[in-house]
Amino acid sequence: MAESGRAITVRELTDALDTAIARPADEQYADTVVASVALVDGAELAADATDSPDRTGASGGHVPDVVLHVGVRDDEARAWLVALAGRDRTRRPRVVLSKTSAPSVRSAASEAGIALVEVHPRARWDHVFPQVQRLLDRSRRAGAPDAPDLLAADTDLFDLARTVARNAGGMVSIEDEASRVLAHSPSDETADELRTLSILGREGPRDYLRVLHRWGVYDRLRTSDEVVDVPAHAELATKRRLVVGIHEPVEDAPRMLGSIWLQQGEGPFAPDAADVLRGAAAIAARIIVRSRNAPSTEELLIQRLFGLRGEGVDVPSLAGALNLPQSGPVAVLGFATSGPSGSDVTGRVGSVLRLHASAFRRDSVTTMPGERAYVLLPGYASEQAVAAWTRQLVGALEETRGVVLRAAIATGVAELGDVAAARAEVDRVLDGTAATGPEGRVTTLAESRTAVLLGEILDLIAARPELQDPRVDALAEYDRGHGGELRRSTAAYLAAHGDVRAAAGRLRVHPNTLRYRLRRAESVTGLDLSDSADRLLLEIQLAIRERLEETSPRSSRR
Secondary structure (H helix, E strand, C coil): EEEEEEEEEHHHHHHHHHCCCCCCCCCCCCCCCEEEEECHHHHHHHHHCCCCCCCCCCCCCCCCCEEEEEECCCCHHHHHHHHHHHHHHHHHEEEECCCCHHHHHCCCCCCCCCEEECCCCCCCCHHHHHHHHHHHHHHHCCCCCCCCCHHHHHHHHHHHHHHHHHCCCEEEEEEEECCEEEECCCCCCCCCHHHHHHHCCCCHHHHHHHHHHCCHHHHHHHHCCCCCEEEEEEECCCEEEEEEEEECCCCCCEEEEEEEEEECCCCCCCHHHHHHHHHHHHHHHHHHHHCCCCCCHHHHHHHHCCCCCCCCCCCHHHHHHHHCCEEEEEEEEEEEEEECCCCCCCHHHHHHHHHHHHCCCCCEEEEEECEEEEEEECCCCHHHHHHHHHHHHHHHHHHHHHCCCCEEEEEEEEEEHHHHHHHHHHHHHHHHCCCCHHHHHHCCCCCHHHHHHHHHHHHHCCCCCCCCCCHHHHHHHHHHHCCCCCHHHHHHHHHHCCCCHHHHEEEEHHHHHHHHHHHHHHHHHHHCCCCCHHHHHHHHHHHHHHHHHHCCCCCCCC
C-alpha cells in the first residue's frame, strides 16, 4: 500500500497533521525526509519480524519511509522494531506513526534509529492515512514545474483550509452537512476544546450543536451565503467563530454541502475575513462535488473490511468511522446476477440494493467493487429474518426490474475482523451454486455445501490436465464421428443411479437402445460400468467436461 511523493521532513509532516492528532517526534528526527507511506497491521509486522534478513521490509518489496501501525499491539510493535535494529538502515522505515505511548516501544524505536510519532488514541487511521498521502502528493505537485496556485487548482479541502487560515487569520475547519469535519488547518495553543474534539472525532460535540441550532446559525447557513458571526460561549469554553455555508452551485435549488468555520486565535480576524470565507465556500463546493463523484477513502476502507484490498483492518477506527459495533454478530451477504459470467449487479440494481439494505438496517454497509455486491448487516434480529428479507428482495427485484439475482448469506460472524473470511465464504457459495434453480437463489454454505464442495473439487481437477482421463474424450470423439449419443446416454444412466428404464425414459429411447449405447460406451472407453470405481471416475470426468464447456473461467476473488 505504499504511496510515493516528493520528500518532506518529519517536522513538516507532524505540523500538518495537527497537534490534536499527533505529537511531534524527537527533535533529532525533525529534518528526516520522507517520501512514501504504507499501512501495516500486526500480522504483517509479525511476518516481517520473523522473516529472513534479506527481506526488504513490511511491504515485502519497497521499504516505505512512513509506516502507520494499524491495530498493532505494543508487544508486536516492540518485537518488530527490535528485529529492524539488526538490519541495514536502507531496509528500515524512517518514521512510525503509532497509537502507543509504551516506553518499551519508544525505546525500541530509538535503538533502531526510527522516529516514533505518537498518534492520539481517538484519532482515526482512515483520517490520518489520507492526510499523509495528501501531504506527499502536494509536495510532489509543489516541486513540479509551473505548479498552479492552490486556489486556482481546487486541489483539496486541506489545502483550502490552510490557505483560508493564512489569509483570514485564525484556525479553519471545513465540515459536511452533518457537521463532520472534512478538513482543517493546523492548530496552535489557542485552539479550544471544541476544535480539538471535532478534529479527533470529526463531529462537533452535541451540546454545542444544540446551542448553534438555538441561535439559528444553521438556518441562516442553509438559506443564505452570509458569513455568520458566532460569539464565544463561556459555559462551553468556546471561542468566537465566523462561519459560512457551502452550497452546491445549482441554479434555482442550491443544496447545502457543509460549512467553513474560522476560530479566532491570538489575534483578531483579518479585515477581509468575511470575503475570504465567501470565496472559499465557492471553491469548497466545487471540490466537494468533484470528490463525491470519485471513490472515497471510506469506500476503500469498506472494501478492506470485506477483504477486497488486502488483509487486516483497524477494527476500532473502522467501527468508529462507520458507526458499527466492534463485536457482536453480523451477517454478510453476497449478491450476483444469474445471467452470463460478467453480468454485474452494480450497473443494474446497485443503488436500489443499497437503499433496500439501508431500509432494513440503518447501519448496514454496502460495497460493489465489481460484478458482485456485498452487504454487512450488524445486530440483525435473527438468521430467519435475514433470510426472509433477502428472499423478498431477490423476488422484488426480479418482478420490478427483471433482474434475476442469486444471494449467499453468512450469519453468526462474531466480529468485524471476521468479515473478510465471511465474504470469502459467500463467494464460495455463489461460485458453487451458479447453476442452481430458483429454489437455490438464496442460500448458505451449510445449505449448499455439497454443490459448493463438489464444484470446487471439479475446478481443482479441471485445472490439472494430467487428472483428466483421455478415455472419456473418446466418447465425444465417437459421437462426433458417428452422430451418436454415447456421452449423453452414459451421463443419464449415471444420473439415474444405474436404473436403465428411468434413464431411458428421460432420454425418450427404448431401454434396449440405451443398453446397446452403454455397451458401446464400454467398448469405446474400456471402462466397466458394473464397477463402482469406474462409475465414480466416469461421472466426475463427465461433470468436468460439462463444466469446461458451459462455464467461462472463474475470476479469482480470494
